[in-house]
Amino acid sequence: MKEKMEIKDLISVGIFGAIYLAIFMISITVVGMVPKIYFFAGAVSSLFLGTIYMLFVSRTGKKYSILMMGVLIVTIMGLMMGGLWTVFVFGYGVVIIAEIIASIGNYKSFKLNTLSYMVFALFPFGVYSAFWVMKDQMLEMSKPYGDIYVTTLEKLINPTTLIYAIIATLICAMIGSLIGKKILKKHFEKAGIA
Amino acid sequence: MEKVKLKLDPKTKILMCILVNIPAYGIANKNFLLPFIFIALGMLFYNKLYRQIMNYLIIYSFLNIIKLLTPILPTVLVHMFGTLIISFEMFLPFIAYGMVLIKTSSINEVAISLDNINAPNFIIIPLLVLFRFFPTIREEKNAISESMKLRGVNFGFKNFIIHPYRTMEFMYVPMLFVLVKTGEELTVASLTRGLGGEEKRTYIKDVKFKFIDVLAISLFILLIWICFKMKGM
Numbered sequence: 001m002k003e004k005m006e007i008k009d010l011i012s013v014g015i016f017g018a019i020y021l022a023i024f025m026i027s028i029t030v031v032g033m034v035p036k037i038y039f040f041a042g043a044v045s046s047l048f049l050g051t052i053y054m055l056f057v058s059r060t061g062k063k064y065s066i067l068m069m070g071v072l073i074v075t076i077m078g079l080m081m082g083g084l085w086t087v088f089v090f091g092y093g094v095v096i097i098a099e100i101i102a103s104i105g106n107y108k109s110f111k112l113n114t115l116s117y118m119v120f121a122l123f124p125f126g127v128y129s130a131f132w133v134m135k136d137q138m139l140e141m142s143k144p145y146g147d148i149y150v151t152t153l154e155k156l157i158n159p160t161t162l163i164y165a166i167i168a169t170l171i172c173a174m175i176g177s178l179i180g181k182k183i184l185k186k187h188f189e190k191a192g193i194a
Numbered sequence: 195m196e197k198v199k200l201k202l203d204p205k206t207k208i209l210m211c212i213l214v215n216i217p218a219y220g221i222a223n224k225n226f227l228l229p230f231i232f233i234a235l236g237m238l239f240y241n242k243l244y245r246q247i248m249n250y251l252i253i254y255s256f257l258n259i260i261k262l263l264t265p266i267l268p269t270v271l272v273h274m275f276g277t278l279i280i281s282f283e284m285f286l287p288f289i290a291y292g293m294v295l296i297k298t299s300s301i302n303e304v305a306i307s308l309d310n311i312n313a314p315n316f317i318i319i320p321l322l323v324l325f326r327f328f329p330t331i332r333e334e335k336n337a338i339s340e341s342m343k344l345r346g347v348n349f350g351f352k353n354f355i356i357h358p359y360r361t362m363e364f365m366y367v368p369m370l371f372v373l374v375k376t377g378e379e380l381t382v383a384s385l386t387r388g389l390g391g392e393e394k395r396t397y398i399k400d401v402k403f404k405f406i407d408v409l410a411i412s413l414f415i416l417l418i419w420i421c422f423k424m425k426g427m
Binding site for chain 1: 211212215219269272285288292315316319320321322323324325326327328331359362363366367369370371373374376377378380381384385389
């Protein structure tokens with residue numbers, strides 16, 4: 001399938017990018033309130049975002065559509081939440097891999113789409129990587145909040161938490177895409193817009 | 195003759211949004227960010243956007259008051275707000291410049307400005323649609339909540355915990371339907387206006403990269419450089 005992106009698809013990219021970002025921001029703010037599960041915000045949000053991703057892929061199953069949406073989301077999120085270069089390098093890498101995986105199955109195979117979403121959902125870790133790269137600065141900034149807070153944060157920033165968070169995100173993304181499939185089948189396919 | 199209003203090109207504003215992140219993340223001492231925030235507020239003041247300035251100052255002082263109160267507040271609250279404030283402090287300057295961009299130049303002008311440097315369609319269209327749809331999403335969310343109340347469905351936090359899947363479904367399905375339909379309408383509307391044609395579009399408004407833009411950007415970069423020099427001292 002070598003169809004070009006038309007105006008219709010470009011507008012879809014914008015719309016789905018907007019709702020993806022909106023829901024992502026809401027969940028990350030709510031989850032971010034509790035520092036102990038701060039790094040699991042990506043996992044929680046990927047539960048809800050699976051539906052949007054699946055609907056987007058099924059509506060614009062064209063080459064570069066996932067790449068375009070991903071780059072848009074990562075760029076805006078990177079500018080708003082973390083301006084460190086790691087956000088962009090990691091985010092774009094993840095998005096490219098997701099695009100390649102989905103394009104193998106011609107954007108129609110559910111299994112490959114799920115796999116592609118699982119990779120795509122990892123992009124928030126670009127933001128979290130700031131905590132590892134600038135660990136000292138983060139700890140210095142948190143000094144005014146008292147010693148207890150500093151020790152909590154110090155305990156949080158270790159490799160084990162990172163691995164747990166990545167595994168949790170992968171599992172949640174899988175569940176999210178299953179939910180997405182269910183909702184798509186129940187509502188959107190019947191109405192003929194999926 | 196009418197007094198000519200000083201106006202920056204949207205490209206300059208976008209560039210400022212990006213550049214301001216360098217000091218925001220590169221310098222630990224947040225006092226260095228004050229001049230940048232001051233410049234943005236000045237730009238808002240010049241365009242008579244007093245309400246936006248008030249809102250910004252309220253957020254800013256709220257965060258700083260919490261920061262000052264941390265020794266007194268109970269640890270639970272400190273834990274709750276700490277991470278939030280640290281990340282908020284970093285993107286406060288960005289919010290100021292984003293406000294300048296969105297409030298002082300219309301979406302139309304941004305499109306013209308990007309088209310002038312021959313940015314491809316696949317960058318311009320998704321970007322503009324994205325910003326156009328943020329307010330729509332909020333409106334639709336309120337409308338769906340209202341209509342779901344009639345059927346006895348409440349999107350409160352409690353329901354979200356008890357019936358996560360059902361609440362999500364009730365919110366998502368109408369929302370996505372509306373967005374897909376609006377997208378289709380938008381496509382038709384923009385095709386009618388000649389978007390995506392072969393010819394280059396012409397514009398009534400005159401948006402150009404002028405000398406003042408060059409001046410503004412150079413001064414901005416100079417300020418960032420000075421901040422980094424001062425930091426070392």
